[in-house]
Amino acid sequence: MANIKLLFKEAVSQTALTDIYQVDESNKLVKIDLIIGDIGQASISTIKIDDDVLVNEHLGTLVDFSIGKNKAIVNRFLNITTIVTDVNTEHNRTGIDFSIRGGVSPYHYVLSKQVINQGDSVAYKIEIFFYQ
Amino acid sequence: MKTRILILLVFGCTCRLFAQSEQIDTSKVNLDVLKAPSSPAFNLLGLSPSDIDRPTDVNAFALSLQNSTKNFTALPNSYAVELAPVYLFQKKLTTLDQFDTATFKQIFWQSFTLSFGYTHLGPEGKEDVDSLRESKVGFGFKFSIIRPGFTEQTRNVYGDLVMEQRKMMRDYQKFVEHHSLKKQADSIRKLLTEIPSIYPHGDAKGIFEIKRLTAILRKLNKQINDDGNIQLEGTEAFQAAKKIASDFKIERIGAFLDFAAGITLDFPDDTFNNSLVSKGGAWLTGGFESGNHGLTLMGIARYLYQPDKIFADDNDVIQTKDVSTFDAGGKLLFNGFNGRLALSSEVIYRSVLTTSTVDPSWRLVFNTEYDIGKNKKLTFAFGRNFDGAINKSGNLIAALNFISSFGSARKISSN
Numbered sequence: 356m357a358n359i360k361l362l363f364k365e366a367v368s369q370t371a372l373t374d375i376y377q378v379d380e381s382n383k384l385v386k387i388d389l390i391i392g393d394i395g396q397a398s399i400s401t402i403k404i405d406d407d408v409l410v411n412e413h414l415g416t417l418v419d420f421s422i423g424k425n426k427a428i429v430n431r432f433l434n435i436t437t438i439v440t441d442v443n444t445e446h447n448r449t450g451i452d453f454s455i456r457g458g459v460s461p462y463h464y465v466l467s468k469q470v471i472n473q474g475d476s477v478a479y480k481i482e483i484f485f486y487q
Numbered sequence: 488m489k490t491r492i493l494i495l496l497v498f499g500c501t502c503r504l505f506a507q508s509e510q511i512d513t514s515k516v517n518l519d520v521l522k523a524p525s526s527p528a529f530n531l532l533g534l535s536p537s538d539i540d541r542p543t544d545v546n547a548f549a550l551s552l553q554n555s556t557k558n559f560t561a562l563p564n565s566y567a568v569e570l571a572p573v574y575l576f577q578k579k580l581t582t583l584d585q586f587d588t589a590t591f592k593q594i595f596w597q598s599f600t601l602s603f604g605y606t607h608l609g610p611e612g613k614e615d616v617d618s619l620r621e622s623k624v625g626f627g628f629k630f631s632i633i634r635p636g637f638t639e640q641t642r643n644v645y646g647d648l649v650m651e652q653r654k655m656m657r658d659y660q661k662f663v664e665h666h667s668l669k670k671q672a673d674s675i676r677k678l679l680t681e682i683p684s685i686y687p688h689g690d691a692k693g694i695f696e697i698k699r700l701t702a703i704l705r706k707l708n709k710q711i712n713d714d715g716n717i718q719l720e721g722t723e724a725f726q727a728a729k730k731i732a733s734d735f736k737i738e739r740i741g742a743f744l745d746f747a748a749g750i751t752l753d754f755p756d757d758t759f760n761n762s763l764v765s766k767g768g769a770w771l772t773g774g775f776e777s778g779n780h781g782l783t784l785m786g787i788a789r790y791l792y793q794p795d796k797i798f799a800d801d802n803d804v805i806q807t808k809d810v811s812t813f814d815a816g817g818k819l820l821f822n823g824f825n826g827r828l829a830l831s832s833e834v835i836y837r838s839v840l841t842t843s844t845v846d847p848s849w850r851l852v853f854n855t856e857y858d859i860g861k862n863k864k865l866t867f868a869f870g871r872n873f874d875g876a877i878n879k880s881g882n883l884i885a886a887l888n889f890i891s892s893f894g895s896a897r898k899i900s901s902n
Contacts (some may be wrong), residue, residue: 371712373705375697394574394581397645397732399652401660412653415582430680436663438655440648442583442732452578474729476652478659478719480712482704484679486697487688 368468372481376433377459378425379487385425385457389417389435392450392467395443403434425458428485435481441470449477458485522787523770526569527627527749528602531766540568567604573597583645586737587637598631602749607757622757623765627749635741635776648731654724662718663711672707675700744773767792774818783820789813799837800845811840827858837873848873 378385391398402410404422422433439449450467468477524530540555542548548570555563573580577596585593603626609619637645663669679700686693719725748769752762774785792811797803799812814837821830831854838847852870859865869879 370716371705371709373701373708375701388579390579391582392578395583395586397583397648397652399649399656401656412656414649415584416579418579430683432676436656436660438652438659440652440728440732442648442735472729474732476655476719476725476728476732478655478712478716480663480708480715482708484676484697484701484704486679486694487683 369466370468370477370479372453372464372466372479372483374462374464374482375484375486376455376462377487378429378485379459380429381425383425383457384421385423385428385455385485386419386421387417387433388419388452388454389437390452391416391437391439392452393443393446393448395445396439396449397442398437398439400435400437404428405431405434429487431485433481433483433485435479437479437481438476439479440476441472441474444473447471447473447475451479451481453481455483523629523745523747523772523789524749525629526567526600526602527629527747527768527770528567528604528625528751531625531627531749531751531768540566542568542570562607563605564608565604565606567602569600569602571600573599587642587645589634589636591632594631594634598629598634598745600629602627620757622754623751624754625749625751627747629745629747631743631745633742633744633773635739635743638738638740641736641738644731644735648728648735651724651728651731655719655722655728658722658724659715659719662715666711666714668707668711672704672711675704675707679704739776742773742775744771746771765793768794781822783818785818786816788815797839797845799839799848805839805842805844810842813838813840829856830854 387402389400389402391400398415400410400413400417401408402413402417402420402422409422410417410420422428435453437451439451441447441449447470448467449470450465453464453466455462466479466481470477540551542551548568551568555566573596580593580596586597588594604624606623607620608614609616609621613619679697682693682696682700686696746769748767750767751765753765754762768789768791771788772785773787775782777783790811790813793807793809794812795807797805797807797810797812798814814835816833816835818834819830819832822828823830832852834849834851836847836849839845850871850873852868854868855866857865867879869877871877
């Protein structure tokens with residue numbers, strides 16, 4: 356059972372996400388969740404809108420983080436770089452549960468990678484283009 | 488000369504044995520018998536830990552159920568599952584840094600586990616006899632109310648790991664910045680930002696172009712990130728972080744308080760409308776954790792309904808049926824003066840709540856030992872037994888150098 360699951364996880368392993376997200380002309384805030392996994396892992400993240408740094412070297416999970424108003428981020432790129440280190444000795448799973456809300460519709464995506472050796476680190480890259 | 492030394496050694500060992508036999512027998516005063524089980528439901532049901540499924544997400548839980556029920560076609564003879572709801576509902580509370588927080592919400596969710604067990608077996612030794620099979624269900628849960636934070640050393644090690652992660656972040660960003668595909672990716676980004684000026688707002692062709700360019704950028708980003716990860720593995724920071732993470736152990740210091748409870752239901756004729764509570768229990772464990780040094784304090788209170796063995800009833804005078812017991816214990820350990828002074832004390836109170844056949848009783852043991860160097864130790868022990876008899880021993884009252892060894896200044900190791 357566990358082996359099939361492991362093989363499945365390895366098969367869908369993904370560490371880069373590039374996508375689009377539709378926003379409108381409102382003043383409503385667009386928010387993101389960057390939930391780091393799996394349980395007990397250590398991470399560091401840097402978040403930018405184009406070249407503007409919103410968060411530099413944030414440790415761990417980030418929830419309900421505002422990246423700007425809808426109209427302020429249109430035609431711009433959200434860039435997230437996260438390094439996740441496998442600290443938990445009970446498993447080798449790393450991952451990011453990423454979501455955006457506040458725009459036209461909610462967005463959700465899961466990135467994950469099972470590292471080979473205990474203590475390995477993985478770089479995750481997320482890039483989202485906001486269009487109208 | 489050698490013969491004399493040999494005789495003296497034998498004599499010394501004999502003295503040591505006598506000294507030990509004079510001390511209070513502490514074997515029965517052991518708080519481990521009161522200790523909360525790791526999975527209360529399974530402990531009460533008598534299921535072994537190897538039979539327990541521990542799924543870490545909803546899919547794994549569904550798969551576990553599917554396997555044990557033979558693809559949902561039959562009830563299993565026994566099934567045990569332990570769930571940590573934090574995996575399912577509070578994934579945002581599970582990164583390493585959050586295990587050092589003191590807020591109740593985080594402590595509760597991170598420590599909260601539910602256990603559920605089901606058995607449809609005969610009594611011990613006749614598990615597979617169909618006519619003797621009986622259904623039993625067990626539920627249990629446990630959580631921490633107070634949890635100590637990381638020790639200073641653990642925090643320092645975590646700080647070192649963060650430092651290496653910062654270096655990795657800078658290394659990775661440098662690789663990405665100088666990657667051969669970077670210019671191509673930038674040109675795609677530029678084209679994406681120009682689309683609103685080319686196509687009218689909401690135009691289908693414009694949306695199509697956005698999606699087409701994003702698909703190209705996705706491929707480029709994937710390649711850049713894959714290469715970045717390969718480069719990252721070769722950095723000093725990656726190897727340093729790997730070493731720190733591999734050896735990382737969480738040590739905590741401070742007060743703690745945990746609660747666990749469980750209950751089992753018997754279904755004698757295998758119908759849901761006829762059940763009876765066969766066992767139940769609740770454990771409250773608290774104290775002060777100080778790592779391997781200093782003061783360690785622990786207190787345990789346990790309530791059991793129909794226990795396997797009544798702790799207060801040494802002679803098996805009463806039946807366990809419909810009997811509730813309450814046991815409590817406390818333990819104090821102190822290591823001071825660079826390990827030269829060791830002080831320990833244990834107390835246990837035991838009682839049967841539902842009958843007065845057996846009176847409540849308590850026992851106390853106090854031990855202290857001081858290493859005065861050159862293999863000489865002062866010891867003192869004092870105890871009160873359950874029957875009220877008081878005992879005391881130790882070379883502090885007998886002879887100062889009673890456990891002195893011969894000819895050596897090496898310290899006696901407790902291991």
